[in-house]
Amino acid sequence: MNWDLNALYENEMALDADLSDASVRAKSFETVYKGKLKELQVNEFLESIREYEALNEKLGRIMTYAFLRFATNSEQGAFYAKYQHEQSKIAENLLFFELEFNKLSKVKQEEFIASVPMYKFYLESLMEEKPYQLSQKEERILLKKEMTSASAFSRLFDEHFSRLTFAYEGEKLSEEEILSKLQDANREVRKKAAHVFTKGIKEHQPLLGYIFNMIKTDLASECELRGYKNAEQPRHMDNKITQKSVDALVNSAERSFHLVQNYYTQKAKLLGLEELFEYDRYAPLEDSNALYDFETSQKIVLEAFAKFNPKFHEIASMAFEKGWIDVFPKERKRGGAFSHPATPSTHPYVLLNHTNTRRDLFTLAHELGHAIHQYLSRDVGYLGSDTPLTTSETASVFAEMLVFDAIKDGLSKEEKRSLYASKIEDVFSTLYRQINFTTFERKVHAHEGELDLETFNRYWMEESQKMFGKSITLSKDYALWWSYIPHFIHSPFYCYAYSYGQLLVLALYGLYKRSDKEAFVHNYTQFLSAGGSQSPKALIKKFGFDIEDEGFWQLGIGEIEILLEEFKGLCDD
Incomplete structure (x- = not known):
């Protein structure tokens, strides 16, 4: 099951026609408005920002098409690079707009913002970026260099990994396929798969370490040029949250690491093992033959969504029926999974690598949660639909919770115990593991100069x-x-955005189970529909929560404790 890109472009001729149109319009936009924003009347400013948004959406559509072709076939790298280059040239004509808006007097800015309420949050966020913006000439240089800086190393990473195979018992397995064996009931299979995977990446470590060092160096250079306090700050600004909020999250999570340790100590006993190794983390408690092929997973997810909100079912059904999803692993296809928002005038695209495990069922729910969020937010426009990572993970993790509740009913005690174990491990992976990733990154980016492989390995451990x-x-x-x-x-x-989303969802899901469900579904749907047109703090405040208060994060951790108590009850004879 492959996705249908015709909603974007039917062929390359149509793609190139749109590219040509974007180029002509962008040059005209620059001619009409550059150096003249301060002279515009409010109705003229509205026309200018609408055209600016339309041009950015057109470029977004072009780049979505190019990227999706590359994502399913790494040999399309040159094709993708061609359109990156063309997009970068056109973006130069638009570069002045945000810089010039930030040079207007505060009175003029407020006059314009008051006249275009749909763009209020976008423009206010733009004003917050003013201290970190460079001159137009400098910004143009950075834009020109973008393809040969971090994005080039990102492309190298993707292309390299998409070609890697892992030799397992006479077969050449992809990254997804070898890692899926870590969920096998047979410990020897898990152990061998872990060893094969390690052996496979070890010979590539020098290259992978170099790529990471270049990403680190490029980010450090940009932070120095723009005046950011540290390597995290640009991400927090993109996410529209404060360092205080992120620190509160990290501190709350690290103080509850004992929950992870207590669980795995109990799991070792249930598995009858004296010692657990890293390859035992996802070992199933029971040797279940249950397979979640794509058709079965589709049915489960649709039923869970329909029970929560018929609108969710309707959107997910379109995804299945209209070619929004690329489902199975294949040669040269990118690993992992994602939902690409594309543009408000089209629809999201979901990439999976479905291998029929229970984890794949939850991955399907997760990515469709993203797709629903992205589709619902299309009405706030291209500039307003770009949802910060922190709230963009909410819908995906919430969708997983809906599926969890949907399949746990009617299971035997042993099957339910296994499901609970799997869910708890998913929560740990989404919350605590991502905090590990974040604190690891903090060490890496705080390190003076390049890191050798031994240092990367030590920080990781x-x-x-x-x-x-x-x-x-x-x-x-x-x-x-x-x-x-x-x-x-x-x-x-x-990565902390996953942790953010996980604890937020646990708090919201607890509220959903204990409150007026009809009112909650309405408020939650409105929350998703707002996309990135409001700050995360303002959106979450509608549910009565304060994301800068460590007490808020404790609500989510409290839900984990409830989950663990329910699991413990299933383990008692």
């Missing part, structure tokens, strides 16, 4: 050990496993 304590023995093999995490390369300091 130090942060991982904090989470697992004595409950899991981390072998020397595990020290290398930082090198396959794509977020470190594509989006530095992305």
Whole structure:
């Protein structure tokens, strides 16, 4: 099942026609408005920002098409690079707009903002970026260099990993396929898969370490040029949250690492093992033959969404029926999963690598949660639909909770115990593991100069050990496993957004179960529909929560404790 890109462009001729149109319009836009924003009347400013948004959406549509072709076939790298280059040239004609708006007097800015309420949050956020903006000439240089800086190393990482295969019992397996064996009931299979994976990435570590160092160096250079306080700050600004809020999240999570350690200590007993290793983390408690093929997973997810909100079912059904999803692993296809928002005038696109495990069921729910969020927010326009990472993970994790509740009913005690274990481990992966990733990144980016492989490995093991304590023995093999995490390369300091989303969802889901469900569904749908047109703090405040208060994060951790107590009850004879 492959996605249908015709909603974007039917062929390259149509793509190039749109590119040509964008180029002509962008040059005209620059001619009409550059150096003249301060002279515009409010109605003229409205016309200018609408055209600016339309041009950016057109470029977004072009780049979505190019990227999606590359995502399913790494040999399309040259094709993708061509359109990156053309997009960059056109973007130069638009570069002046945001810079010039930030040079207007505060009175003029407020006059314009009052006249275009749909763009209020976008423009106010733009004003906050003023201290970190450079001159137009400098911004143009950075834009020109973008393709040969971090994005080039990101592309190298993707292309390299998409070609890697792992030799397992006479077969050449993809990254997704070999890692899925860590969920096998047979310990020897898990152990061998972990060893094969480590062996496969070890010979590539020098390159992967170099790529990470270049990402680190490029980010440090940009932070120095723009005057950011540290490597995290640009991510927090993109996410529209404060350092205080992120620190509150990290501190709350690290103070509850004992929950992880207590769980894995109990799991070792249930598995009858004296010692757990990293390859035992996802071992199923029961040897279940249950497979979640794509058709079964589709049915479960649709039923869960329909029970929560018929609108969610309607959007997900369109995704299945109209070619929004590319489902199965294949040669040269990118690993992992994502939902690309595309543009408000089209629809999201979901990439999966479905291998029929229960985890794949939840991945399907997760990515469709993103797609629903992205589709609902299309009415706030292209500039307003760009949802910060912190709230963009809310819908995805919430969708997983809906599926969890949907399938747990009617299971035997043993099956339910296994499901609970799997869910708890997913929560740990989404929350605590991502905090490990974040604190690991903090160490990496705070390190003076380039890191050698031994230092990367040591930092990785130090942060991982904090989470697992004595409950899991981390072998020397595990020290290398930082090198396959794509977020470190594509989006530095992305990972805490997963933790953010997980605890937020747990708090929201607890509220959903204990409040007027009809009112909650209405408020939650409105929350998603707002996209990125309001700040996360303002959106979450509508539910009565304050994201800068450590007490808020404790609500989510309290829900984890409830989940663990329910699991413990299933383990008692």
